[in-house]
Amino acid sequence: MFKKLDVRTKIIIVLCISTPAVLIQDPYILTAVFAVSILLSLFTGSNLKMVFKKLSNVWYIFLVLVLLQSIFSGSGQKLLSIGGLTILTAGGIIKGVEFVLRLMIIIISATIMTTSNHREIIQGLNQFKVPYEISFMVSVAIRFLPMLSSEIKNTLIAVQLRGIEIEKLKFFKRISLYRYIFYPVLINTVKKAQGISIAMEARAFRAYPYRTSYLILKFRAIDYFIIPVSFLLAISLILYYYFFD
Amino acid sequence: MSSLSGGLLGFIELKNVDFSYEGGMPVFENISLVFSGTGCTAITGPNGSGKTTLGKLMIGIIEPLNGSVLLEGKNLKNITPGQTGQKIGYLFQNPDLQLFTLNVRDELSFAGRFMGRSDGSIESEVDEMLRIFQLSRLQDRIPFNLSRGERQRLALACLIINSPGYLILDEPTTGLDSTGEKMLLDLLRSQIKNGTGLCVISHDNDFIKALGCRIIRIDKGKIVDKNV
Numbered sequence: 033m034f035k036k037l038d039v040r041t042k043i044i045i046v047l048c049i050s051t052p053a054v055l056i057q058d059p060y061i062l063t064a065v066f067a068v069s070i071l072l073s074l075f076t077g078s079n080l081k082m083v084f085k086k087l088s089n090v091w092y093i094f095l096v097l098v099l100l101q102s103i104f105s106g107s108g109q110k111l112l113s114i115g116g117l118t119i120l121t122a123g124g125i126i127k128g129v130e131f132v133l134r135l136m137i138i139i140i141s142a143t144i145m146t147t148s149n150h151r152e153i154i155q156g157l158n159q160f161k162v163p164y165e166i167s168f169m170v171s172v173a174i175r176f177l178p179m180l181s182s183e184i185k186n187t188l189i190a191v192q193l194r195g196i197e198i199e200k201l202k203f204f205k206r207i208s209l210y211r212y213i214f215y216p217v218l219i220n221t222v223k224k225a226q227g228i229s230i231a232m233e234a235r236a237f238r239a240y241p242y243r244t245s246y247l248i249l250k251f252r253a254i255d256y257f258i259i260p261v262s263f264l265l266a267i268s269l270i271l272y273y274y275f276f277d
Numbered sequence: 278m279s280s281l282s283g284g285l286l287g288f289i290e291l292k293n294v295d296f297s298y299e300g301g302m303p304v305f306e307n308i309s310l311v312f313s314g315t316g317c318t319a320i321t322g323p324n325g326s327g328k329t330t331l332g333k334l335m336i337g338i339i340e341p342l343n344g345s346v347l348l349e350g351k352n353l354k355n356i357t358p359g360q361t362g363q364k365i366g367y368l369f370q371n372p373d374l375q376l377f378t379l380n381v382r383d384e385l386s387f388a389g390r391f392m393g394r395s396d397g398s399i400e401s402e403v404d405e406m407l408r409i410f411q412l413s414r415l416q417d418r419i420p421f422n423l424s425r426g427e428r429q430r431l432a433l434a435c436l437i438i439n440s441p442g443y444l445i446l447d448e449p450t451t452g453l454d455s456t457g458e459k460m461l462l463d464l465l466r467s468q469i470k471n472g473t474g475l476c477v478i479s480h481d482n483d484f485i486k487a488l489g490c491r492i493i494r495i496d497k498g499k500i501v502d503k504n505v
Contacts, residue, residue, distance in 0.1 A: 189338055189358050190375045193367050194388035195439050197359030201391065209391060212377040219421045220373055 034075035034254075039148040039156035041255040041262075045072060046141045048266035053137040056273045059126055062133040065269070069140045078143040087139070097135075098128030150175055155247050164243055172228065176221075183220060187213045288314030288443060288474055289335050289365075294344035296334060304330050305498045307344070314443055317465075317475040319490035321482070327498045328478045329370055332447050335476070336367045366436030368446040372428045376420040381412055381431060384420050385438055402438050409464065410434040425452030433461070443474040450481050462487055 037045075049069045056062060073080050102124030103117075112120035145153065150171040157167035191213060192198055198206060289312040297303040304327045312318055312335070320328050333339045334346055337353040346353045348361060369375050378384045385406050389399040407413040410430045415423060420431055429452045436444060444465075450458050465488060469475055477490060485492065494502035 186338070186374055187377075190369065191377060192358035193336065193338075193362035193365075194375070194391075194435065195359060195362040195441070196388055196391045197357055197363075199357060199359070205391065212387070215377055215379060216373060216421075223373075 034072070035077045035147065036252070036254075037076065037258065038249055038251050038255045039145075039152040040160060040249065041251070041258050042076065042144050042148060043156060043160070044259050045076075045262050046144055048262040049141040050138050052266055052269045052273075053134045053141075055270055057130055058273060059130050059133065061269065061273060062130055062137065066133050066137050066140070069137050073140050073143050076144045077147045078140075079146075080140070080143065083140065083143055087136075094132045094135075097131055098125065101125075101128035101131050145174070151247060152249070155245055155249055158243075158245070159249055165238065176224075179224075180217070180221065183217050184213065187216050287311035288349060289476075290347040290350075291331075291334065291341075292345050292347065294334060294341040294346065296330065296339065296341050303498065305334075305341075308498075308500060309344075310493070310500075312474070312476060314474040315469075315472055317469055317477065317488050317490035319485040319488070319492045320476065320478045320495065321480055321485060321492055322495040322501075323480065326496045328480075328495060329447055331495065332367070332445050332476070332478045335445055336365055337361050338367075362441075363439070364441055365443045365445060366439060366441040368432055368436060368444070368449055370447040370451070372425075372432035373421065375432050375435065376428065379419050380416075381418055381420055381423075382407070382416045384431060385435055388435070388439055406434040406438050409437075411460065426454060426457050429453060430457060430461075433464075437464070437468070441473070443476070444468065445476045445478070447478045448481075449477060450479065450484050458484065 049065060049072070053062065053065055056065070070080065099119070102120050105124055105127045106118050106121035107123030107127075109122040110118050110120075111122060111125070112118075148156070153174065154164075154167045154171045157170060158164055191209065196209065198209065201209060291308060291310045294305055294308050295303065296305045320331055322328050330339070334341060337346065337348075337356070337358060340346075340354065348356060348364065353361065376384055378387055382403060385403040386399045389402070407416055410433065412427070412431060412434065415427060415431075420428060423431065429449070433446075433449065446465075449461060449465075453461060462484070465475060465477075469488070475488070475490075477485060477488065479485060492502070493500060
């Protein structure tokens with residue numbers, strides 16, 4: 033049922049999940065929103081297993097984020113101090129957890145969009161009256177992200193295949209090596225962007241002010257149900273947090 | 278030599294390897310191959326037959342779904358890419374993937390600097406490579422701005438400078454003119470003569486014949502012919 037949702041409904045669901053996540057600063061409500069985002073991602077057919085696997089590779093970034101929040105937005109009971117510097121506070125940790133939850137909600141809810149193909153996303157945005165140039169750019173960006181990630185991974189392997197054992201390098205030498213990974217990635221990305229722009233020109237992109245489309249999206253009964261419910265729940269949650277909590 | 282069975286102890290061995298890309302059809306099903314550390318082996322076949330995938334499996338860029346790939350008897354899973362790179366030089370189909378610096382000269386000395394070699398020995402080897410690969414006049418240029426053939430030559434030079442015991446070259450003649458191809462041919466012949474093992478992935482039959490390689494022909498992920 034959810035898997036066949038119109039892409040415009042999915043865009044609205046993502047907005048209705050991520051907006052409260054940004055506006056609300058309550059760990060309990062954020063946890064509930066996080067749970068809802070996971071459920072909706074599963075219902076729409078996202079590959080959450082793969083997303084969590086990838087996120088588990090960068091768990092230490094989340095840990096650093098919690099620590100930074102705790103150091104710079106510390107409040108409440110002191111839990112750990114080194115010298116004169118307070119590292120961990122109860123309030124700081126809660127703020128850090130809120131920050132990570134917010135980030136996770138946005139990432140998980142965004143995976144809902146991956147269940148539609150790029151053609152549907154462009155058409156969805158077009159039927160929302162977003163100019164084609166912008167919807168096309170959004171679609172290209174969405175397609176570029178996995179390519180970019182795989183290019184970084186490949187470049188890292190290619191560097192090591194020169195016989196460099198990264199694990200054995202000293203910290204600063206390792207940092208200086210990572211600098212070299214960005215040259216090919218950046219240059220190849222620019223080259224790809226140039227190639228796309230030339231191909232677009234060659235195919236007369238924007239030659240005519242109006243475009244027709246073979247694919248026309250149509251809402252179904254489930255979309256007419258989900259859209260108002262999503263809006264209602266998101267607005268209620270925000271109002272509850274600001275006026276009744 | 279290369280063999281279809283895993284009975285021999287080879288330099289690189291693929292044992293009952295299955296592989297498919299994420300969400301795709303199987304590329305290889307239960308293939309076994311043995312590559313010895315000397316001589317020349319060519320992997321050939323039509324476009325999309327799995328030649329490059331086989332090369333990537335051999336070097337550990339991709340891992341088999343089932344089965345194992347062994348390098349000198351050790352499972353590639355247990356060896357870091359850095360250790361593999363010290364034994365095998367791998368030329369990517371797209372040389373842009375293995376150029377990292379903003380200067381041809383730096384590109385050649387790149388690995389040596391990170392492997393802790395002395396500046397003196399690196400510089401003399403860099404000069405030698407610049408001469409052999411006819412890159413001397415380009416030594417201050419940005420590698421990414423070179424022509425396809427020049428980038429290919431540079432990427433190859435970066436492999437040879439490390440003196441690996443085995444080379445896997447994916448479409449090494451792409452972008453090379455006849456002079457470049459002749460130079461590459463002579464260089465690879467001398468490498469083979471000096472005991473370096475070579476695996477050429479190519480559908481350039483003339484080049485393969487000129488090298489005198491043993492041939493493994495694959496099509497749709499299956500070994501259809503071998504001349505070993």
